[in-house]
Amino acid sequence: MADPISISAAVGWGVTAVGWLASPIIPRLLNKGFTVLDFNATEKLKIVDMQVLQLQRVMEVVDESTYRARLEPLLDKLRSALYEAEDILDDVEYQRLKKQAQDAKSSGSKMDSLKKTLRSAMPRSLLKDKTRFSFPDSVGQFKHLRYFAFVVTAFVGLTLPGAFTKLYHMQVVDFGSCHCLDFSRGEDMMNLVNLRSVISWADFDFPNVGRLIWLQTPPFFRIRREQGYEPHQLKHLNKLQGKLLICGLENVQSKEDALEVDLAGKEKLTKVVLSWDDDSCSPEVEAEVLEGLCPSKYLERLELWNYDGARLPSWMMGKHNGSPKNLKELTFRGWIQLGPAPDLGAFIHLQSLILYNCNWDALAGNIEHLTSLKTLIIESCKNMRSLPTLPNSLEEIKVRYCSE
Template sequence: MHDLIHDLARSISGDEYFRIKSVDSWNIAAKVRRASIWQCNEHSRIFESFHESERLRTFLLPPRYETLTKQVAHDFFLKLRCLRVLDLSHICVRDLPDSIGESKYLRYLDLSFTTIATLPESIGSLYNLQTLKLCYCKQLAELPKSTSNLINLRHLALEGCKISTPPELGKLITLQTLTIFVVGKESGCGIRELKNLTKLRGTIHISNLENVIDENECKEANLKKKEYLDKLTLEWGNNNPRGVAVDEEVLEALEPHSNLKTLKILSYGGVSFPRWMMSGNLKNLNTVSLIQCLNCQQLPPLGQLPFLKKLKINGMDGLKHIEGEFIGGSNKVIKGFPSLEELELVNMPNLEEWCGAREGDMPCLGTLKISNCPKLQRFPHLPSINNLEIGDCNERRWYWPLDFFNP
């Protein structure tokens, strides 16, 4: 906002807006509605100084208060029952009092980058809450069970958290943002909870897929109908005791909508990729990452994807040969990977050969990274490359095409 517009807005708001600039400016009007604190050395006074401001609706603290008191006073929420917006991100608050449940009008709560360890069950009483941000709250292990009562919640941001999903999250049918969903074994924590969350958009990371009982659960999740999702990450745990066939059935049932732009698959235990990756239906994909899919023996025909720009394959022990199907599929007319700009082949200890590329394939490929592929001896002529990164490979054994690089 331009300074002139900011000053005009402040002059119009009068006593309804309050901004603390220094320790000497604690004369807070009782009818203030919006408060932001920008400079204060007496941190202990921040919360108690607003006890008379019963009309306060917006309370903002900037990130500079890392050393602020670790507790919010119990009566802070009892006094300020009209709060709509509360931003306590980037401070060292460890917990919230149960009295937060009295802020019935609260619509926006940001606790991101705090040291908070638990949230009170009274959170479930905030029926008007629309946004709950808990990004990078690394000490927070779980959400309260009452989270499923937040019937008007639209955005639940959990990036950077190692957190279990509360039961019956599927009740929150207004959710648009759900960045992380951890599949649990307990009742109401299964992947079928995603069934009625038809408004999901943006990014979702579904982890602990080893806890899925069978593919029918995944079909109920109905990812194929979630047309507003742009980025999907599917992750299995490292200690997956189940058979290869079960993982293949699960991934087959997790087919996303064709609008998807970014797909990442982590620690998948199957030998082959699902049919929906073979068909070329996901034509809007621009980024694909296949990480630690150790058992996979063949790559899907990703070369058919017209808008794919970035492809990363890391940790595929079962792959020995990259063949023509990967680049062009069965289509001999359309060139493979027409938009691909960056390609990484990393940690492929048994990869011996990459062949099958035709003249004109990968016309936009500028960056190729090959690392820890000790058995790789041959790969195709790729004249568009201007950035080649090679590491932990036995390059002396390689067959180099005579005109591999641009003249």
């Protein structure tokens, strides 16, 4: 089992759980608690810290467990409670500093320094209405910084100054649910040669990411027809683990270019999402590109978004020795090709099959041979008129918004 303190210790739903459990939320509460709480309260926080680590160990193995449905709402409540507690302590600290500023009789540089400290201590609750936050250049003074967390909601944009690229020891940056992340000098981000993990929902929007060879968990990568954003930027990032979303595949023009991504060499990835963002690419080219995107044989989850190819690649048909034959979850979103769904008989270990907004009129007739299949979800597949014989192993079937 991987080190339970590692941010990327688990996969799938467990990645989300362990990701925030492993973040320093409890140490942050402890540090603030020593300032504004009594001894008993901080001792209780230490107990909570140990319990969270124990819960983290459980999350590493619960991803495929039937207890997931029970634990997920409890985990959400715990997460909310911890962050609310941190907000409360932030508010207390802010008010303490505010009173200190009001009571201070000093002036000049000392007062200016106090005001700066006060502004930096403003809690997240006071930033919720802001649409953008820009970090000052002074962030570059923290030369030895290795972990940087500034967790915001999806509605808050962040701008990082050029000085951020001078933090050469940086290993982990956490921006929470941020969807809009700008780099003042994005071309210099490649200087962060020790960067391991980026936690964010924003585009990994800076060039030459391929030079960050220690990178383990980028949020996702968008391929463009621009220098620095080519498919080969992912070629040597074989330490990537957990989930990887690759967008902009319409900008890949051939199987040879797709092979430059070297998905097969990224053996620590457990989930891969491949997305075509528009229909500017012909179905023939898309099929060739997907042929070159064969993932590692250890892959557990695969999603194809807006794939318009007329066929599945050979590695999904059991004709490739290195194909992910142990795939457990397969999702298709937005496949426009008409006719029946393709044969998936090669994935004998498949446990979950999910179809969203696909134009197929029927499932493959041999789906009953997928004897490990437990979950079948078919949603917004308007042409689906009937289902074939299904495997007896199924525990959950959802069919919604189909057959108008």
